[in-house]
Amino acid sequence: MNAYDSGKVKALLGEDGFVPTEDLDQADLVVVNTCSVREKAEDKLHGFLGRARAVKKRREAADPKDRVLLAVAGCVAQQEGAALQRRYKDLDLVFGPDAVTRVVDLVRRAEHERVLDTEFIDADDYVFADTVDPDAADSPGAFVTIQKGCDNKCTFCIVPTTRGPELSRPSDEVLAEVAALVARGVREVTLIGQNVNSYGLKVAGERTFAQLLYAVAEVPGVERIRFTTSHPRDMGPDVVQAFADLPQLCSHLHLPVQSGSDPVLRRMKRFYTRDGYLDLVDRLRGARPDLALTTDFIVGFPGETDQDFEQTIDLLAAVRFHASFSFKYSPRPGTPALKLLDRGDEVPAEVAQARLERLQLRQKQLSHDANKALVGSTQQVLVEGWSRHDPGVICGRTSTFKTINFPGDPGLVGRTVPVQVTRAFANSLRGELATS
Numbered sequence: 001m002n003a004y005d006s007g008k009v010k011a012l013l014g015e016d017g018f019v020p021t022e023d024l025d026q027a028d029l030v031v032v033n034t035c036s037v038r039e040k041a042e043d044k045l046h047g048f049l050g051r052a053r054a055v056k057k058r059r060e061a062a063d064p065k066d067r068v069l070l071a072v073a074g075c076v077a078q079q080e081g082a083a084l085q086r087r088y089k090d091l092d093l094v095f096g097p098d099a100v101t102r103v104v105d106l107v108r109r110a111e112h113e114r115v116l117d118t119e120f121i122d123a124d125d126y127v128f129a130d131t132v133d134p135d136a137a138d139s140p141g142a143f144v145t146i147q148k149g150c151d152n153k154c155t156f157c158i159v160p161t162t163r164g165p166e167l168s169r170p171s172d173e174v175l176a177e178v179a180a181l182v183a184r185g186v187r188e189v190t191l192i193g194q195n196v197n198s199y200g201l202k203v204a205g206e207r208t209f210a211q212l213l214y215a216v217a218e219v220p221g222v223e224r225i226r227f228t229t230s231h232p233r234d235m236g237p238d239v240v241q242a243f244a245d246l247p248q249l250c251s252h253l254h255l256p257v258q259s260g261s262d263p264v265l266r267r268m269k270r271f272y273t274r275d276g277y278l279d280l281v282d283r284l285r286g287a288r289p290d291l292a293l294t295t296d297f298i299v300g301f302p303g304e305t306d307q308d309f310e311q312t313i314d315l316l317a318a319v320r321f322h323a324s325f326s327f328k329y330s331p332r333p334g335t336p337a338l339k340l341l342d343r344g345d346e347v348p349a350e351v352a353q354a355r356l357e358r359l360q361l362r363q364k365q366l367s368h369d370a371n372k373a374l375v376g377s378t379q380q381v382l383v384e385g386w387s388r389h390d391p392g393v394i395c396g397r398t399s400t401f402k403t404i405n406f407p408g409d410p411g412l413v414g415r416t417v418p419v420q421v422t423r424a425f426a427n428s429l430r431g432e433l434a435t436s
């Protein structure tokens with residue numbers, strides 16, 4: 001979501017004549033887009049600002065006409081707002097996720113005064129930016145936002161505070177953006193929102209999420225469709241059916257479970273049970289037998305006992321997730337779970353750390369096993385570009401979202417080719433072009 005927002009900022013500023021640079025010494029405007037989902041992400045902002053402010057000070061001292069505008073965007077901006085401006089007196093602009101579409105005006109104003117914009121826009125007035133990130137358009141895959149904000153109240157999560165209420169983007173706009181991307185060479189679209197399964201439900205006459213998937217599949221030239229993120233409670237049978245019906249829908253689903261223990265899920269206010277989740281997994285695999293599932297886990301949530309954690313480890317193995325993101329619980333300002341900490345339910349840091357390491361080790365084994373099972377098979381791979389490490393080697397993704405590296409010609413970028421898997425690692429595959 002943040003990468004997508006950064007792309008929009010870059011695109012809108014690009015239309016206004018800005019040219020992107022990664023070099024702080026060259027920049028007339030530095031925009032830091034921020035995440036506040038965990039404290040660690042927030043800490044990165046302060047480290048970066050230290051460096052950016054030093055460059056600004058040095059350059060402006062050397063030549064007062066050499067203005068360097070410094071802007072903080074995103075969820076930390078939304079959360080800290082004026083406090084951020086008080087802390088850093090040389091910050092020119094602070095704007096939240098809802099203000100992304102106004103970035104050009106905000107930058108103009110920031111040339112003359114310090115600007116703060118953390119207003120949430122009313123649903124009736126909100127316009128989703130349709131400017132395409134120029135860099136994203138060079139890649140065969142692109143994100144398309146279908147929804148902003150979130151109406152859930154998972155007790156650990158700051159997203160509803162920083163991104164506001166859920167709002168669905170009109171489906172005709174989504175379809176128009178998909179068509180525009182395909183016209184620019186995009187082959188794979190990933191529909192993004194915090195809770196895509198509740199798409200459209202608040203708007204009379206709007207397509208449901210499942211209907212949107214079928215409509216996207218009808219856009220000529222769309223080879224692959226992915227979506228993220230799905231909340232297990234809201235994933236209806238119609239979306240499960242789409243996995244049976246739509247060949248364009250990739251064989252991968254990110255389905256964050258957070259914990260394998262019912263008491264923990266209850267305290268997180270996730271509104272599904274372990275058995276409910278496992279049942280959904282069965283139905284999904286019934287619809288799409290080769291579906292690769294990935295997930296998110298939080299360990300050390302307040303009150304998590306050893307027994308709760310064993311339930312999580314047990315679920316990990318029962319589902320055989322192909323990969324997962326796992327995090328230690330991080331207390332976020334203003335979130336309901338803080339009350340559990342007040343009650344003294346905090347899990348000691350070293351216990352949480354040990355659980356995280358155990359979970360990640362187990363996941364690594366499972367990921368490796370899932371990858372080993374593919375050795376010898378031929379996978380359809382959408383070629384994305386050069387491999388990061390090896391010259392002469394290109395890389396792409398399987399339908400199951402696995403990165404595969406293989407010797408080949410970069411002229412294949414954007415094409416879907418058959419690749420035979422020759423080796424498996426925990427996080428990637430190695431292969432050879434297959435003669436089809």
Ligand code: SAH
Binds near residue numbers: 038229296
């Ligand atoms: N909307 C998505 C996820 C948004 S946040 C969903 O519902 O799944 C992405 C992930 O960050 C979450 O799935 C969760 O695992 C993790 N996360 C969110 N808040 C957190 C916190 N306070 N501490 C640790 N991890 C957190």
Ligand code: SF4
Binds near residue numbers: 150
């Ligand atoms: Fe946060 Fe829950 Fe909304 Fe995801 S569904 S963004 S975890 S509140």
